[in-house]
Amino acid sequence: MRKFHRTLLGTLFAALAFGASTAHADALEDISKAGVLKVAVPQDFPPFGSVGPDMKPRGLDIDTAQLLADKLAVKLELTPVNSTNRIPFLTTGKVDLVISSLGKNPEREAVIDFSAAYAPFYLGVFGPEDAAIASLDDLNGKTISVTRGSIEDIELSNVAPKGATIKRFEDNNSTIAAYLSGQVELIASGNVVMVAISERNPKRVPSMKIKLKDSPVYVGVNKSQAALLDKVNAIIADAKTDGSLDALSQKWLKQPLPAGL
Amino acid sequence: MAYQFDFAAVLQHSDLLLQGAAFTLGLTAIGTLLGVGLGIVGAILRAWRIRPFDRIFGVYVELIRNTPFIVQLFFIFFGLPSLGVRLSEWEAAILAMVINLGAYSTEIIRAGIQAIPHGQLEAASALAMSRFETFRHVVLRPALGKVWPALSSQIIIVMLGSAVCSQISTEELSFAANFIQSRNFRAFETYLLTTALYLIMAIGIRQLLAWVGRRLIMGAR
Numbered sequence: 432m433r434k435f436h437r438t439l440l441g442t443l444f445a446a447l448a449f450g451a452s453t454a455h456a457d458a459l460e461d462i463s464k465a466g467v468l469k470v471a472v473p474q475d476f477p478p479f480g481s482v483g484p485d486m487k488p489r490g491l492d493i494d495t496a497q498l499l500a501d502k503l504a505v506k507l508e509l510t511p512v513n514s515t516n517r518i519p520f521l522t523t524g525k526v527d528l529v530i531s532s533l534g535k536n537p538e539r540e541a542v543i544d545f546s547a548a549y550a551p552f553y554l555g556v557f558g559p560e561d562a563a564i565a566s567l568d569d570l571n572g573k574t575i576s577v578t579r580g581s582i583e584d585i586e587l588s589n590v591a592p593k594g595a596t597i598k599r600f601e602d603n604n605s606t607i608a609a610y611l612s613g614q615v616e617l618i619a620s621g622n623v624v625m626v627a628i629s630e631r632n633p634k635r636v637p638s639m640k641i642k643l644k645d646s647p648v649y650v651g652v653n654k655s656q657a658a659l660l661d662k663v664n665a666i667i668a669d670a671k672t673d674g675s676l677d678a679l680s681q682k683w684l685k686q687p688l689p690a691g692l
Numbered sequence: 693m694a695y696q697f698d699f700a701a702v703l704q705h706s707d708l709l710l711q712g713a714a715f716t717l718g719l720t721a722i723g724t725l726l727g728v729g730l731g732i733v734g735a736i737l738r739a740w741r742i743r744p745f746d747r748i749f750g751v752y753v754e755l756i757r758n759t760p761f762i763v764q765l766f767f768i769f770f771g772l773p774s775l776g777v778r779l780s781e782w783e784a785a786i787l788a789m790v791i792n793l794g795a796y797s798t799e800i801i802r803a804g805i806q807a808i809p810h811g812q813l814e815a816a817s818a819l820a821m822s823r824f825e826t827f828r829h830v831v832l833r834p835a836l837g838k839v840w841p842a843l844s845s846q847i848i849i850v851m852l853g854s855a856v857c858s859q860i861s862t863e864e865l866s867f868a869a870n871f872i873q874s875r876n877f878r879a880f881e882t883y884l885l886t887t888a889l890y891l892i893m894a895i896g897i898r899q900l901l902a903w904v905g906r907r908l909i910m911g912a913r
Contacts, residue, residue, distance in 0.1 A: 576861070580874030598781070598861035599871065605770075605859065612773040614781075 458652075459659040462527055467506045470496040471526040474511035478626050478683040479532040479550075479648075491683035492530045495549055498675060499528070499650075502666045518543060521651055528663065529651035544654055546663045548647035549676060551689050554583040555644075557625050557637035558617040564640035570595040570617070576609040577619040578602060586643040587619045611635055619643065626685050639686075647692055701876040702885055705868075712868030713889050719782075719864060720851040720897070723789030727850070728843070730790060731797025732832070738798060739805040749798060756795035762856050764788050769860040785857040785864075793850045800842050804835030836909045844901040848894050855890075865889060 462468050472492045473480030480490040488509055500507035510526050517531045521543055534552065535545050556575060558564060564573070571594030577584045579599035591597060598615055600606045603624065610618040611632055618637060629636040650667070652660045670676040677688040702709075734753070737745040756764065769784040779787060808831060816826040836843070858867035869886040873879050 579870060584874070599867075600861055601859050601870075608770045609861070612770045613778060614769065614773060 457658060458527055458656045459662055462503060462505055462659070465505075467508050468496070468500045468503055468528070469508045469510060469526040470499070471510045471512040471517050471520045471529045471531055472496055473513070473517075473531045475513065476532055476623075478623065480511075491550055491679055492532060494679050494683070495650075495676075496528070496530045498670060498679075499530075499663065499666055502669070503662070518651065521653055524653075527659070531651075532648045533651050534646040535649055539651075542654070544652045544656070544660055546650035546652060546660060547667045548649050548692050549667050549670075550648050550680060550684065551622065551645075551686075551692055552648050553642055553645045554586060554619070554621050555639050556587065556617050556619045556641040558640050559635065560638050562616065562640065564617070567641060568592055570641070573617055574598055574615040575617040575619055576600060576606045576615040578606045583619045583621070583643055590643070610637065622684060622686070626683070629685055636685075695880065697881060698878055699881050699885070701878045702872060702881045705872045705875075708868045708872060709865070709885065709889065712863060712865035713893060715863060716851065716854055716865040717893060719785055719789060719854050719857070719862075720847070722786055723793055723850060723854070724847050726786075726790040727793025728797050728801075728847075730794030731801050734794060734798030735801035735805055735835075736831075738802045753795045753798050756792055757799070761788065761792055761853050762859065764792060765856060765860060781857070781860045781862040784860060785854065785862045788857070789850055789854060792853070793846065796846050797843060800839050800846060801835060803842075804837075804839035805831060807838055808834055833909055837905070840901075840905040840909055844898060844905070847901065848897060851894065851897060852890060 472488060473490070474482055474488055476490075478490055480488060480492045483489040488511060493509065496509065497507055510520060512520050512529070512531055514531075517529050517533065518539065520526050521529045529543070530549075532550075532552065533539070533545075539545075556564070556570070563569065567590055571592050574596040575587065575591070576598050577587055577600070579601060584597075584599060587597060597619075598609060600609060603620070606618060606620065607624070607628055609615045611628070617640065622639070625637050625639075650663050652663060667676070671688070671692070680686060680688040734749040736742070737749050738753075740746075765784065765788040768779060768788050769781065772779065812830055812834075813826065816830040821830070854864060855866035857864055858870055861867070863871075865886060869882050873882045876882070
């Protein structure tokens with residue numbers, strides 16, 4: 432029995448090594464040769480990626496993948512992934528790129544490489560267009576709804592002035608309901624949540640007042656694929672200059688691409 | 693398997709817990725006074741069939757007793773602002789508790805009033821008691837005395853049910869517990885202490901109500 436296990440493990444490692452070695456060939460050349468760019472995209476995280484009414488994936492990440500495929504002059508092949516399996520799909524060579532609202536952190540940087548950022552993702556304090564909130568001090572005397580225990584709750588609790596009233600709710604829906612019903616003046620959440628609000632209730636579209644935490648999203652590329660990474664970065668840089676990334680941001684995130692991205 | 697208890701992580705927030713407990717008691721006190729008051733009015737209107745108010749209270753009782761408390765609370769806090777009525781989380785919590793207890797206590801006290809033998813009222817009128825004296829000594833006190841245990845239980849239920857008010861950011865005991873738990877992730881210790889606090893408060897309120905019942909309602913010297 433033990434011997435069988437060892438054989439099984441051996442086979443598994445061999446398969447892994449094989450998978451890794453194919454991934455370590457020159458990926459850019461392989462993509463051009465095959466004429467297909469394989470990209471892992473989210474399917475359950477609007478507006479970055481979701482399934483549209485026509486059952487086809489759509490969203491900012493899908494459009495970004497299409498942009499890259501067009502610039503590489505190859506066909507696009509999408510693989511739907513979730514937040515837990517998106518990096519394994521890349522490292523095992525099942526896809527060439529991960530464009531799946533992927534944020535950067537040291538643990539991930541140890542496993543894969545990241546391109547330049549292609550879209551903003553941040554937590555902040557949002558409020559009505561005409562609310563004059565320029566600095567943290569302006570939060571004095573204001574009531575802000577936030578989802579209890581979330582990252583934005585911790586960040587806001589650390590920086591909010593004494594005079595600000597933070598009302599903590601159990602889940603995102605209550606936090607949003609408190610803002611939309613006028614029970615609070617401001618709401619602390621992510622920019623993605625704001626898009627969802629503006630789609631459902633365009634009357635009280637929240638605009639960004641104070642940024643709490645910045646975590647833009649990047650294209651994930653396998654390690655030691657310098658040629659592919661450079662190419663992706665060049666395409667992203669071009670797309671930033673010619674305004675096509677800004678157009679995607681306007682379309683899906685309802686806001687211009689931040690200048691410093 | 694051995695769990696490492698760390699009560700210090702919770703006790704450093706003990707001021708929040710105690711403040712939350714105080715707010716829960718405050719909510720309960722105001723909710724009980726107004727709710728039982730509403731219940732007495734409703735019970736009389738229903739028991740004596742004073743039209744059209746008995747019908748109105750009938751609809752009210754059925755409406756409240758057949759819908760969940762959390763839905764009533766959300767309706768008041770998140771729903772009413774659409775009609776221009778914006779209540780703070782405390783006002784909404786108290787209003788929801790009063791409305792809820794009012795409906796239940798209407799039915800509890802009505803049972804007490806209807807259990808009073810008709811002859812007792814005739815005796816009062818034979819003794820030339822005024823309507824107010826009759827109401828106070830012959831109707832209300834005996835009625836409350838009969839249903840006091842049931843009413844006490846309902847008040848405890850409302851106190852425990854006020855935990856739900858944490859959902860609209862009312863900073864009572866459950867809110868404090870959830871808040872502490874979201875900061876130190878010591879769920880076991882936090883809720884253990886919170887449970888103990890609720891238990892102590894419930895037993896305390898029961899004792900207090902029993903004493904009030906003996907002294908004021910039954911008239912024991």
